[in-house]
Amino acid sequence: MKKKVLYTLIGLAVLLLTVYLLRYNQSQVFEHRVPKSATKVVNVHLRQIENNLLFDFLAHPIIYLKSKLRKDSLKRKKFPFANGVEIPENILFFSNATSLDNHWFSSVFNVKDQENLTSYFLQEKFVKSNVEGMEFYSKGNWVIAIHENKLLLVIKRNHTAEISKIVASVFNEKAFLHQTSELLKPIILNESDVSFSSKEHGFLEANFKEGIFEISGNLDSDFFIADAYPIIKGNPISYLTAKVNKDNLFFQNFVLNTADKFKELTHLSLDSIVNKWDGKFYLKIDAIENKTDSIITYDYDDDFNKVEKMAIEKKNIPNLRIKLGQESPSNLWRYFWSKNAIQLHKGDTVFTTIPIYQFMATDAKENLELSVNNSVDQIHSKEISSKLNFYVDVEKYLQKPLDLPLKPNQKKVLDLIRKSSIHLSENNEFVLKIELKNRSRNFLGQLIKH
Numbered sequence: 001m002k003k004k005v006l007y008t009l010i011g012l013a014v015l016l017l018t019v020y021l022l023r024y025n026q027s028q029v030f031e032h033r034v035p036k037s038a039t040k041v042v043n044v045h046l047r048q049i050e051n052n053l054l055f056d057f058l059a060h061p062i063i064y065l066k067s068k069l070r071k072d073s074l075k076r077k078k079f080p081f082a083n084g085v086e087i088p089e090n091i092l093f094f095s096n097a098t099s100l101d102n103h104w105f106s107s108v109f110n111v112k113d114q115e116n117l118t119s120y121f122l123q124e125k126f127v128k129s130n131v132e133g134m135e136f137y138s139k140g141n142w143v144i145a146i147h148e149n150k151l152l153l154v155i156k157r158n159h160t161a162e163i164s165k166i167v168a169s170v171f172n173e174k175a176f177l178h179q180t181s182e183l184l185k186p187i188i189l190n191e192s193d194v195s196f197s198s199k200e201h202g203f204l205e206a207n208f209k210e211g212i213f214e215i216s217g218n219l220d221s222d223f224f225i226a227d228a229y230p231i232i233k234g235n236p237i238s239y240l241t242a243k244v245n246k247d248n249l250f251f252q253n254f255v256l257n258t259a260d261k262f263k264e265l266t267h268l269s270l271d272s273i274v275n276k277w278d279g280k281f282y283l284k285i286d287a288i289e290n291k292t293d294s295i296i297t298y299d300y301d302d303d304f305n306k307v308e309k310m311a312i313e314k315k316n317i318p319n320l321r322i323k324l325g326q327e328s329p330s331n332l333w334r335y336f337w338s339k340n341a342i343q344l345h346k347g348d349t350v351f352t353t354i355p356i357y358q359f360m361a362t363d364a365k366e367n368l369e370l371s372v373n374n375s376v377d378q379i380h381s382k383e384i385s386s387k388l389n390f391y392v393d394v395e396k397y398l399q400k401p402l403d404l405p406l407k408p409n410q411k412k413v414l415d416l417i418r419k420s421s422i423h424l425s426e427n428n429e430f431v432l433k434i435e436l437k438n439r440s441r442n443f444l445g446q447l448i449k450h
Helices: 002-024 045-061 062-070 113-121 166-170 249-266 272-276 332-337 394-399 410-418 443-448
Strands: 040-045 091-095 104-106 129-131 134-138 142-147 151-155 193-198 203-208 212-219 227-230 240-241 277-300 306-326 342-345 350-351 361-365 367-372 383-392 417-425 429-437
Touching: 045 062, 045 443, 113 129, 113 134, 113 142, 134 166, 142 166, 151 166, 203 367, 203 443, 212 443, 249 272, 272 277, 306 332, 332 342, 332 361, 332 367, 383 429, 394 410, 394 417, 410 417, 410 443, 429 443
Parallel strands: none
Antiparallel strands: 040 091, 040 193, 091 104, 104 151, 129 134, 134 142, 142 151, 193 203, 203 212, 212 429, 227 383, 240 277, 240 383, 277 306, 306 367, 342 350, 350 361, 361 367, 383 417, 417 429
């Protein structure tokens, strides 16, 4: 009897191992999936990501089982996207600046159940339209296109772009990149969860590790310019140092598209500010303090006599310092002063354009300096050259957060995170890290089942 049970267990183990190997040892497919015109490609290794989540489930089954029993997961029955299409081992996304107009397109999916699939899209508030025999389901920048039992995912670069002709050309594409092409080769040789290859911008790889999400590689971009920055010491909540290339086309388009709205909100010319700014930006939050202010308001009694009322308001105020580099000494300062954006108030020089906090303004000739809560920047003699540095200690920030509204889902995600950082060196070496508080579980698994 014991031998029979043992043989049964061995047979079951062999069966499970065979099923596992058949599913997760299949090779990724790259042939006939990316048009020759593509100049940038993203590969999402679905089977590897699924494999990571499987082991996370086996190591922590109670967490996954509990999440399935939550009431909010049973509110309505959804038709999973995976039931409607054949999910391959990997999904490829591609784009270019010419024929694809910088929109991102997925490789083609085969549709298994179009009726339930389209019902699911409508349930999720996608707007349906028909153009030249193709069905389109749109929501924000996302578009799903279906034609002859084939499906494409599209990420539009803006809401108003017309993409039906481009979609038709992708469905009818006949010329594809070979897997030995210079664009696909680094992706094929890479074993990361997600990888990005570009003729213009280099190569990046992304991985969901135990408690960490990391993107690293070479990001060849002229959006930022290398400059010398002081080494940040101490234990700040957050800092950001960068120098923007004002000749960068993306930045120029951003200024052009936001200038009118900026003027409406601030009564200042964004073009004038950019022309007087040298592109350098420095921000540092050392701490956040809770302060109590007395606010005097007025009301009227029954006899219409003016009555003074005093209210107590508690606010979390950051110890914040911002530096904006000036193209020539004091020119940003003079512009803001001439537009009354900098004023004298009770003996203090105040930057009035940002009314959320009381920003003290200082003309340091090379920089326009703004500070909140008497923040004093320590002088560091040692500097290092880089293009971008960003850091935020989310765990420390949440101990005393700023009075900014957060949706419940946003708060749940932030509660998982310990800290995050981005670094782009002067040699274009790029590293982004997001570290969770729990280092024992897969990063993606924690986000899905938190």
